[in-house]
Amino acid sequence: MSIFLAELIGTAVLIIIGNGVVANVVLPKTKGHGGGLLAICFGWALAVFIAVYMTGSVSGAHLNSAVTIALAVAGKFSWSDVPLYLTAQLLGAMLGAFFVWLTYRQHFDASEDASMKLASFCTGPSISNPLQNLLTETIATAVFILGVLFITKADASLGSLDALPVALLVMGIGLGLGGPTGWAINPARDLGPRIMHALLPIKNKGGSNWSYSWVPVLGPVIGACLAVFVYQLLMG
Known part of the structure; x- marks a missing residue:
C-alpha cells in the first residue's frame, strides 16, 4: 500500500466511524439517537485507535493536517511530503463523509433539523463567537499536538503501539474541551466533510456555515x- 493511499484510507476510516457516531447520536430514528457527548467522545477515540492501528506502519498515521504541519515545523517531517499528506487527508475525509451519508441517508431525510444534519458532517460552535471559538480550537489542538509530539518523540510516525494513547488523548480532549466547538483539532476532518455537505443531495439540508469554516482550519x-x-521549550 502506498503512503498516499494509506493516509487516504486511514482518514476515510477515521471519518466513517467518527462522523458515523455523531450521525447515530444526533439524527432521528437511529438505534443510538440521544446517546450524548460521552458516546461521541468514545466513538471518536475508537475511530482514532482503529485508523492509526491500520495505517501506522505504512504512512505514520498522521490522519490530521495539524499533525503533519506540526511534525514539519518541528523538523521531524519533510516539508516536501506535506502536500501529499494534506491532499490524501482531505480526500479521505471527503470519502469518509460520503459513506456516512450513504449509510444514514434515510435518517438524514427523516430529520427536519438542518443543524443536526450539518453536525453529522462538520463542527460548529455552541455559542457563536469567532475569536473565542478560534481560541478554543487553538488550545484544544495545542494540547493534542503536544501529546502527539511526546508520544512520537523518537520519530515522526505513529505506530500500532501509539494507537491507544492517541485515542485516549482524543477522548480526553473531547470530554474536557469539546463542549464549545466540537473539537475539530484537524482541518481535514472539518473541511472535507463540510465540502461534502455542500455537494451531496441532502433533503432540506440548509447552508454549510462557510462563515465559520475558517475557524476549525x-x-x-x-x-x-x-x-x-512549547515542546521545544520543554525539551531544551
Missing part, C-alpha cells in the same frame, strides 16, 4: 505551531 494550524514551540 486556522485554529488547529495555530495550535499545532504553538505546541511545537
Whole structure:
C-alpha cells in the first residue's frame, strides 16, 4: 500500500466511524439517537485507535493536517511530503463523509433539523463567537499536538503501539474541551466533510456555515505551531 493511499484510507476510516457516531447520536430514528457527548467522545477515540492501528506502519498515521504541519515545523517531517499528506487527508475525509451519508441517508431525510444534519458532517460552535471559538480550537489542538509530539518523540510516525494513547488523548480532549466547538483539532476532518455537505443531495439540508469554516482550519494550524514551540521549550 502506498503512503498516499494509506493516509487516504486511514482518514476515510477515521471519518466513517467518527462522523458515523455523531450521525447515530444526533439524527432521528437511529438505534443510538440521544446517546450524548460521552458516546461521541468514545466513538471518536475508537475511530482514532482503529485508523492509526491500520495505517501506522505504512504512512505514520498522521490522519490530521495539524499533525503533519506540526511534525514539519518541528523538523521531524519533510516539508516536501506535506502536500501529499494534506491532499490524501482531505480526500479521505471527503470519502469518509460520503459513506456516512450513504449509510444514514434515510435518517438524514427523516430529520427536519438542518443543524443536526450539518453536525453529522462538520463542527460548529455552541455559542457563536469567532475569536473565542478560534481560541478554543487553538488550545484544544495545542494540547493534542503536544501529546502527539511526546508520544512520537523518537520519530515522526505513529505506530500500532501509539494507537491507544492517541485515542485516549482524543477522548480526553473531547470530554474536557469539546463542549464549545466540537473539537475539530484537524482541518481535514472539518473541511472535507463540510465540502461534502455542500455537494451531496441532502433533503432540506440548509447552508454549510462557510462563515465559520475558517475557524476549525486556522485554529488547529495555530495550535499545532504553538505546541511545537512549547515542546521545544520543554525539551531544551
